[in-house]
Structures are given as C-alpha cells and as structure tokens.
Amino acid sequence: MLKHRKKRGIALITILMILAIMVTIATTMTGRMTSSLLRTEGLNFSQKVYWYGQASVELSRMILNNDFEDSDVISLDQIWATPDLIFPVEQGTISGSLKDNRSCFNVNAIGAADKDEVRALPVQQFQALLEALDIEEYAAEVIAESTRDWVDENNTEDAAQGAEDRIYEARSVAYLAANNLMVDISELRAVEGVTGKIFERIKPYLCALPVSDQSINVNTVAIEHSDILYALFKPKYEFSQEDFETLLEDRPSNGWSSVDDFLATGLLSGETISSELKEQLNVTSDFFELYGIAEFEKRLMALKVLFEIEDKKAIAIRFQYAGVE
Template identity: 30%
Template structure:
C-alpha cells in the first residue's frame, strides 16, 4: 500500500501556522495583562486622589476648629466651659461628594500621663512621687475589677518607670532590663508619651485594662502640666475627680459635676467650696491641680468622600491668641 508523503512546503506552512497562532495567543495574554494593570493603576490613582481630597477636607475642619477655639478664648479669656461653640455635639456637615464632621474634647478634662514625669517636691524622698502618679494610682484603685495580672501599684510604677529619665526600677515598676528579656526585646522610652496607645507596650496594660482607663487619661505631647478643668470634666469621669480629692466619693463627684452652672464656675474657689460641702478633705493640698481654663484640645475629624472614610486626630494648643498643632495622627481610634 502506497503512503502519501507531505512535501517540505506543506510542513513549513503547518509550522508557520502554529507559530502564528502562538504569537496571537501570546499577544492576547499580554494585552489582557496590560489592560488589567492599566485598570489597577487607574483605580490606584483614583484611590490616592480620593484619599488626598478627604485629607484636605480634614485639614479644613482643623482650620475651622482653630478659629472657633480662638474666638471662644477671645470672648471669654478667663474660663473654658461646655457651653462654648467648640463643645457642640458632632454633626455631619455636607461637602462635595461626601460629609465632614468633627468632635473637640478638652485635654485638661483628663489625667495627662506625661505629668507623671514632672519633678518631685524638693523635700520628697526617693520613693515619693508627684501628684500625677498618686492620682493615677488612686484612679486604678478605684476602678472595679481591673483585668490585669499586675497590681494597681505595679501598673502605676511601671508607667512612672517608662517616663522617668533614669533606668532604676521604682518600687514595683518595670525598667528596660525586664523588657529586654522578652522574646521581642525593646527599651523603655525614658521620655514623654506621644500617644495614650503607648501604654500597650508597658507591662500589665492589656486591651481590657486600656478599655477601662481610657475615659480618664490622655496625653499632652511634651507637657508635664496637670491642671484639671472643673468646667469641662464630664459626669462619666467622676471617678477621676474622686481620685484627685481625698474624701470625695464617685457619687459626690458626679453630684458636683451635674450641679455645675451652665457656663461653668467663674473661679476655682467656687468649685473647691462645693467640693468641701460634699465632704472633700485636705482640699488645700490639691488646689493647684484644678483650673477653670484650658489651653489644650483634641480634634477628632472624620471626612467621608466617595464612600471612603478618612480620620485625623489633631492636638491643638491655644496660647496668646494663636493656635498651634502639637501633633497629628491619621487613622486609628484615638
């Protein structure tokens, strides 16, 4: 039986057809990949643009709040209270393609943790601490069912050790030798807190402890000042007031805050008189810890642009009619 043999020309044509089909398939794959990359780049550029626009909206909220704070201080330079425009409830404000809102809180209506770094009294012994450390320890003692494996004294001393300039362990605290022995070692800051979130790296401060203490504590960057504004502290922060004043129970502190005049106390002495009437003891020892004025505020701005949320936290200082931004943080919850 005879077999038909393909000519060399036919073989070449078949090979050429396969090569052409391969090239077409390869070109199609490359084109699809290029189209996908182009779509990703376009979406990425759009996301960056959306993010930047929301960020500028937040900056706009910051400028507006600075103006409101300065105006409030100019109209009433002797006191800051919750009846002023800056203290209004958070309300969304419509902007192009989204909304903008912000909440301002007084950073002198909470315990400034950096105040624990302030120098001790001249006649203090090595184991003595400053008023902020004592108040923080008392606050921890007053919080019920604090979910930590460490004692309240150990927690307070560990914060003190984190802030102080030396590497000597204070009483039941923790210094860098303990942290350096961990699986992931690190050093103590021996400097100011920049954010309350830094408490998480200190021994004993787990998320549950943080949740318990956050309503009462805050951080003023670079400041050792502890001055609680009795006109802006809230009823739910009454535990802090009772921690600062000997003999004042939480319920008594709530009563003082609730009965506060609508525009706040005109002077600290009026508040101290009310506290004394409620059973406060040794009030003269803590007079310097209270004020009716404030210089530090926190803005929590939220910008929604094209269904994307952008948050920014700004720490603002008002001094001599000028507003300064001490710190900014993008994202997060604090």
C-alpha cells in the first residue's frame, strides 16, 4: 500500500513538472510570437512612413521643376517658398518646407588663398558676418581663419589666427582638420573657436554646399538675415546693417529681375561694384534644401534632402534622416 502511494506521489510530481515545462514553453512561444508580430508591425509602419517621406521628396521636386519652368528668376512669391506645407494622406500627413540654400552664406567658399598679402575677400566677408552677429572681433577673426584652414586643401595655417592639425591633435579627444569641403554645417562646430553658443547664433545664416563658390540670391535672403548682404559689401563699402534691412523691406514682391536691377536701387546706385563682388550676387538659385516630416499612425520620420538644379530640373543629391525640429 505504501509503495503504491509513493508511486502515485512520484507520478503526480512528474506530471506537475511536465505541466510546468509545457507552461514555460507555451509562455516563451507566446512571448516570441508577440515580439515577432510587434516587430513585423513596426517594420510595416516604418516602410509606410518611409514611402510617405519619399512622397514629400517627389512633391518637392515637382514644385521646384514647375517654378523653374515658369521663370528664370527665383523669388519668395513662388510656390516653393510657401512655408510649412501640409498634405493629409491616409492615416497620416506629409509636411515640409523648402529653403533656398543660395540665401545663406556658404562656408565652403572661403578656402581662397590671400593674394599679394591682401586677405582673401571671402574670408573678410565671413568675419564681417560674424561681427555683425555680435561675435567679438578677435573671436570672429579666429573662426574665419580657422574655417578657411578647415576647408582648404593644404595643411598649413594661412594666418596666425588659423588652426590646422597641430591645434586639434592637442585636444583631449584628438582629430584632424578636414582640409576638404564641409558636408554639413554642423561640421563647423569642430572648428577652432566655434563654441556651442556661437554656433547656435550663427547657424541660421550659414550653409555648407558641395561647391566652393559664393552666390547669394538677393531675391530670397530673408529680411531678418540682411546681415548676409551687409557682410558681402562690408570689406569695401561703408553701408550700415540697417541700410540692407531697409533695402530688403523695399524689395519688389516678385524680386529683382537681374543683378543690375538690384545694383541700380537707391542704396547702391552710383557705386562702382567690383567684378569679384558682383559675381557673388544672383537672382536665381541652384541649391535647395527640403526639411520634411512624414507621419503615419503617430510615427514620425524627419528628413533633409539637398536638391541641385541642373537644366531647370531638381535632382536630389543628398538624403539624410534628421531629428524633429
């Protein structure tokens, strides 16, 4: 009798162990299946929001192409300049805005060397812009010269206030000067003299284009960024910052039709403008940046796309995911 009870006890324990193992296996399988379903759902949502993002790129391309077909002059009264466009789509929205990247100061244009001991004009202009933005004179000179050393091709300091590898190698986290064009304006933060506070102050006025020329579209410079035009003229002309603010406030709604028309305005008429400066002015643009946000089922994807205009057609040449601003 006692033996039978022991056998029944062992059998019961065995059954309970098997049951516990089965429950554990079932729980694990359920958890894995749930995770797999959630992962699949997440991938599905990610794909949808990705394609919504691609739709914003194509929409921007169409807008730019249409504006360039209609006019050789680019100005703020055109469709591309409409701020914060929002388009509802199934279970989400597509929104974004286009920025003319020829309405900002291209930092990659200041790599020019001095000639006959005369400081290169683009470097003077960059320093003038920094000073106009309330950066102290010496700090502005250090940043301007160090930026030139960063984007030029040589590894020698063009001025005493410049910075090359020896400066950056001495830092706690060492690195080297790029000696190449900046890919993104955030790269400026690595340049000698550019503190976080200074960077946030000057960032809205700057851009880093994949070319080394300076071409400012006088039709698209924002009134609040009139210091960009002031900086271009400052090395050789005695105008005030307020002069250019007033000039842009009086700008025709559809912009100036040519650079000559711009230079014939009351402020600039009668001035002899050098060919070097005149080449930096334009009434059209060849680079635009899209900042877009695609939303699907409360999932967001922010992106930045750089368009280059070739033969009046917009071509996306740089695509990057971005944070939501």
